[in-house]
Amino acid sequence: MYGENCQYDCRCKDQAELCNKVTGACVSGCPEGYTAVNCTEVPCSGQTYGSDCKMRCNCKDPEETCDLKIGTCYSGCYKQFMGKACQWCANFCYGDKCQHKCKCKFKVEVCDKNDGHCSSCPFGWGGASCNECAEGFTGPNCTDCADTYYGTRCSRCNCKHIDEVCDKKTGNCSESGCRPRRTREACTGTIGRKEGNGLFNDALNAFY
Incomplete structure (x- = not known):
């Protein structure tokens, strides 16, 4: 007392x-x-419940006041929540308020419900939760090649000047030409060179 x-x-x-x-x-x-x-x-006021009213109701009907003790909703859970008290993120949702959608490569994969981590990302996307463009890609949907990248797979330009923006489609380096020991359009080929024993050694050129 x-x-x-x-x-x-x-x-x-x-x-x-x-x-x-x-x-x-x-x-x-x-x-x-x-x-x-x-x-x-x-009693808890508004859309809260539980010990010290620290838990938030997540009812399908936003006007509904959930059970003040355990948080159950008569109308069911709001679309991105699940569980008896609608306290967990539904499948394919993640984040503090379950407000983000999973962006995994495989649509059937359920990402990590805390940080959205996926085992693999869709083409052009990267990051642990696939919510940023992968290296070489840019644009709102990560479908465009960033500067110094080209082609359908946004490969790195092989220009002599490393900061030169090559042709976005062909990879051709019109200003500085190809890097040393590179040839052909897009500079993807390698030029062999004779060493002391007179043998062709293209494997070495991969490092140039």
Whole structure:
């Protein structure tokens, strides 16, 4: 009990706890559905429930007040939530509020519900949760080649000047030409060279 004349009963979540003799505050917090310093008979307001009213209702009907103790909704869960209390992200959703959609390469893959991590990303996309363009790609849908990249797969330009923007379609380097020991259109071919023993060694040219 607490209060000036010990006239109030403690209302702690842990019923065996002795609350603060003056304020009625509880170390264990308030019972589900109630809040305030002394856990008085004040139900959770708005769209909250649970211990100290810290959990948010996620009902399909936004006007519905969920069960103040366990959070269940008569109308069911809002579309990106699931679980008895609509407390978990539905499949293919992730994030603090389950507001993000998974972007995995395989549509049947359920990404990590915390950070959206996928085992692999769609073509042109990268990052752990496939929400950014992969190297060499750019644009709102990651379908365009970034500068110094070309072709349908956005391969790296092979120009002599590393910062030259080659032809986006062919990869041709019209300004500086190809890097040393590179030839052909898009500079994808390698020029062999004779070493001391007179043998052709194209394998070495892969490092130039």
